[in-house]
Amino acid sequence: MEDVLSFLPGAIARQIDNLQANIKDKIEEIRIRVNRPLEVAAKGGPYFLNYIPVESDAEQLINRLANFSFYTLEEELKKGYITIEGGHRVGIAGKVILENGQVKAIRDFSSFNIRIARETIGAANHIVPYLYNGRWLSAMMIGAPQTGKTTFLRDIARAISTGIPERRIPPLKVGIVDERSEIAGCVRGVPQLSFGPRVDVLDACPKAEGMMMLIRSMSPDVLIVDEIGREEDAKAIMEAVNAGIALMMTTHGQTYHDIQKRPILRNILGLQVFDRYIELKRSSRPGVVSAVRDGRGTILSNHEGVFHD
Numbered sequence: 001m002e003d004v005l006s007f008l009p010g011a012i013a014r015q016i017d018n019l020q021a022n023i024k025d026k027i028e029e030i031r032i033r034v035n036r037p038l039e040v041a042a043k044g045g046p047y048f049l050n051y052i053p054v055e056s057d058a059e060q061l062i063n064r065l066a067n068f069s070f071y072t073l074e075e076e077l078k079k080g081y082i083t084i085e086g087g088h089r090v091g092i093a094g095k096v097i098l099e100n101g102q103v104k105a106i107r108d109f110s111s112f113n114i115r116i117a118r119e120t121i122g123a124a125n126h127i128v129p130y131l132y133n134g135r136w137l138s139a140m141m142i143g144a145p146q147t148g149k150t151t152f153l154r155d156i157a158r159a160i161s162t163g164i165p166e167r168r169i170p171p172l173k174v175g176i177v178d179e180r181s182e183i184a185g186c187v188r189g190v191p192q193l194s195f196g197p198r199v200d201v202l203d204a205c206p207k208a209e210g211m212m213m214l215i216r217s218m219s220p221d222v223l224i225v226d227e228i229g230r231e232e233d234a235k236a237i238m239e240a241v242n243a244g245i246a247l248m249m250t251t252h253g254q255t256y257h258d259i260q261k262r263p264i265l266r267n268i269l270g271l272q273v274f275d276r277y278i279e280l281k282r283s284s285r286p287g288v289v290s291a292v293r294d295g296r297g298t299i300l301s302n303h304e305g306v307f308h309d
Helices: 001-009 010-017 055-066 070-079 125-131 149-162 208-216 231-242 262-271
Strands: 026-033 039-042 045-048 079-083 089-099 102-115 138-142 174-178 199-203 224-225 244-250 276-280 289-294 299-302
Touching: 001 055, 001 199, 010 026, 010 055, 010 070, 055 102, 055 125, 070 079, 070 102, 079 231, 125 149, 125 289, 138 149, 149 174, 149 224, 149 244, 149 276, 174 208, 208 224, 208 231, 231 244, 231 262
Parallel strands: 138 244, 138 276, 174 199, 174 224, 224 244
Antiparallel strands: 026 039, 026 102, 039 045, 079 089, 089 102, 276 289, 289 299
16 A cells, blocks of 8 residues: 555545554555545445545645656546556546547546555466466456456466466466556556566557557467457457467456357357356455356356355
């Protein structure tokens, strides 16, 4: 939390720092809204603190985030978020300025959502036997919000990059296309989280373009991406898999059957591009798996078998 507290206005930082340890240690989001109560989201529910942020708090926070140079944040502000030291992500809302129908900037900042980036080293260890059988298999992680999809994906990238000596798994080259700066949490292009020695990251790059760029320039053994959303993404996935590169990605959904209803994913599922589908469930810790399915969607194991909270 020290990285985050250093950016916050003093009055807000003191409110957060004075929280009970069992709440502060589990903070997922800090929501700062001008003229509305300061909110902290932690395991167990939202907590509204006895402080009302004012416009001067918003001005102070955005100036610190921009290091008093808004030019350096121009592209990030167009996307509505800023990634800070430690890989934490600050979402921003306010008055949107348009140019030719496109977002040019945000000003008159009224809301900030600070999402705390947490690493859980080893979160994916229990699932490795289903993802590796002499080679890393292509896998899609399925989960609703706050099931730890990104944390889980991040730990898989770390395991592939560092290797797992006790399982005789060698370290391989990992390429991460981090379109929303959520997986690696890069600051000035440098990942802020632990990934091992063999990771290359394209930060804030569209997935379709980024996958092709990494394949051509960095020759990854495994590609890591977050959720696809465009037809171009689906085509890039097909090209990557056809090139013999394993792919790990996430998608929103409760179960495998949920994602079958999505047009962009339906064709990919039908072609059995992925060898594994990992269904995640919400729990007190990230990476809790409710089911593992093969490329046809057949359950290989579920929470009644090897997976427990």
